[in-house]
Amino acid sequence: MTPTADLPQPLAEIVEEFHAVGDRERLELLLELSRELPELPEAYGGDYTEQMEQVVECQTPLFLAVEYDDDASTAELIFAAPAEAPTTRGFASILQQGLSGLTYEQILAVPDDLHQRLGLAQAITPLRLRGMSAMLGRIKRNVREHIAV
Amino acid sequence: MAEKDLTQYANPQALVSTEWLAEHLDDPNVVVVESNEDVLLYDTGHIPGAVKIDWHTDLNDPVTRDFLDEKAFAAFASSKGISPDSTVIFYGDRSNWWAAYALWVFTLFGHQDLRLLDGGRAAWIAEGRELTTQVPQPTPSDYPVPAARDDRTFRAFREDVLEHLGKPLVDVRSAPEYTGEVTVAAGFEGEGALRGGHIPTAANVPWAMAANEDGTFKSREELEEIYTRRAGIGEADEVIAYCRIGERSSHTWFVLKHLLGYQNVRNYDGSWTEWGNAVRLPIAVGEEPGEAS
Numbered sequence: 001m002t003p004t005a006d007l008p009q010p011l012a013e014i015v016e017e018f019h020a021v022g023d024r025e026r027l028e029l030l031l032e033l034s035r036e037l038p039e040l041p042e043a044y045g046g047d048y049t050e051q052m053e054q055v056v057e058c059q060t061p062l063f064l065a066v067e068y069d070d071d072a073s074t075a076e077l078i079f080a081a082p083a084e085a086p087t088t089r090g091f092a093s094i095l096q097q098g099l100s101g102l103t104y105e106q107i108l109a110v111p112d113d114l115h116q117r118l119g120l121a122q123a124i125t126p127l128r129l130r131g132m133s134a135m136l137g138r139i140k141r142n143v144r145e146h147i148a149v
Numbered sequence: 150m151a152e153k154d155l156t157q158y159a160n161p162q163a164l165v166s167t168e169w170l171a172e173h174l175d176d177p178n179v180v181v182v183e184s185n186e187d188v189l190l191y192d193t194g195h196i197p198g199a200v201k202i203d204w205h206t207d208l209n210d211p212v213t214r215d216f217l218d219e220k221a222f223a224a225f226a227s228s229k230g231i232s233p234d235s236t237v238i239f240y241g242d243r244s245n246w247w248a249a250y251a252l253w254v255f256t257l258f259g260h261q262d263l264r265l266l267d268g269g270r271a272a273w274i275a276e277g278r279e280l281t282t283q284v285p286q287p288t289p290s291d292y293p294v295p296a297a298r299d300d301r302t303f304r305a306f307r308e309d310v311l312e313h314l315g316k317p318l319v320d321v322r323s324a325p326e327y328t329g330e331v332t333v334a335a336g337f338e339g340e341g342a343l344r345g346g347h348i349p350t351a352a353n354v355p356w357a358m359a360a361n362e363d364g365t366f367k368s369r370e371e372l373e374e375i376y377t378r379r380a381g382i383g384e385a386d387e388v389i390a391y392c393r394i395g396e397r398s399s400h401t402w403f404v405l406k407h408l409l410g411y412q413n414v415r416n417y418d419g420s421w422t423e424w425g426n427a428v429r430l431p432i433a434v435g436e437e438p439g440e441a442s
Binding site for chain 2: 087
């Protein structure tokens with residue numbers, strides 16, 4: 001199986017981009033993605049740390065919110081992370097671009113080893129990649145809890 | 150803000166102010182090195198002329214859990230344009246946590262003129278000083294292979310720590326890691342240990358206590374209150390510091406060695422990821438330091 005066969009289309013495209021380039025360029029790609037992380041919507045305003053869920057497993061402050069559309073069974077992902085944490089922003093951006101707008105089912109079906117499929121272990125170290133795995137775990141848990149209500 | 154008087158510290162040569170650095174950026178003998186926790190941060194903008202070091206991928210041996218050997222270090226330093234007589238200024242994110250680690254590793258190889266930028270990256274940015282995304286291409290320098298990496302003077306191994314028990318030992322991790330309430334620091338799940346607790350007799354002084362809110366070091370008087378008196382190091386001539394993998398304790402090593410002037414300060418880089426997992430090593434749990442058996 002290729003590393004992207006079981007991934008939803010937008011996520012598969014991002015993973016393929018990472019695999020199309022060498023180590024050095026992978027870091028640049030991640031940096032680019034970190035810059036593309038959307039600004040926090042106004043609704044979350046100044047006190048987002050109270051309205052959003054903190055991904056405490058990350059080494060830098062990262063906050064997550066999931067907005068649900070139950071008619072379509074889709075979820076939008078919203079992240080907040082400081083500019084001085086570009087690696088964390090990059091991971092958040094991958095998940096935001098790769099998963100936001102997908103159905104609950106598609107999100108829950110994303111393999112848990114996603115963070116190992118980007119080919120970043122050499123350049124970033126496996127330790128740092130765990131932050132991304134924690135983000136995915138929290139997103140899924142959030143979705144699961146929402147469905148259960 | 151009044152310029153802080155660096156001569157209050159035991160070794161004023163080990164620290165530079167942002168102002169000093171701004172004035173010396175173009176000195177041919179000065180090499181500025183950024184060392185961060187976040188591997189991409191340098192690329193978002195850095196001090197003009199600064200080169201990047203990644204603590205994990207540049208300073209560690211890829212196979213053995215150890216640092217570079219002498220030959221690899223010389224080649225690495227050369228690639229960054231550093232010569233044995235260079236003044237190397239380290240700075241980074243998180244109150245210079247990783248910058249201190251890089252400085253400590255350079256110390257092992259006998260490089261003489263190593264300094265930290267007081268306040269690190271945050272101070273430079275807070276003062277609105279210049280940043281650039283332009284990555285310098287240093288001309289490789291001539292860095293002869295050091296005779297030996299000195300693993301005795303500034304570095305401790307687990308056997309050394311066992312022998313040291315009874316003399317001042319500083320655990321610089323957070324209180325919940327020290328007491329054993331958690332077996333891993335929040336955010337560092339890859340660096341856990343089988344058991345929670347600390348090395349018997351160690352005093353707990355979380356590393357960040359040495360830094361002000363803005364990342365600069367506290368005054369010598371404040372540091373003496375924290376380490377010499379409260380942590381009970383007193384006038385001891387031998388101290389060992391440790392944390393989880395030896396990075397946070399590099400920061401404390403710098404404080405004890407260069408700011409307070411303790412003679413023999415070693416960093417135990419095996420730290421809790423070794424001690425807390427090792428067979429037949431004693432630990433203590435809870436708030437009390439515990440006793441050497």
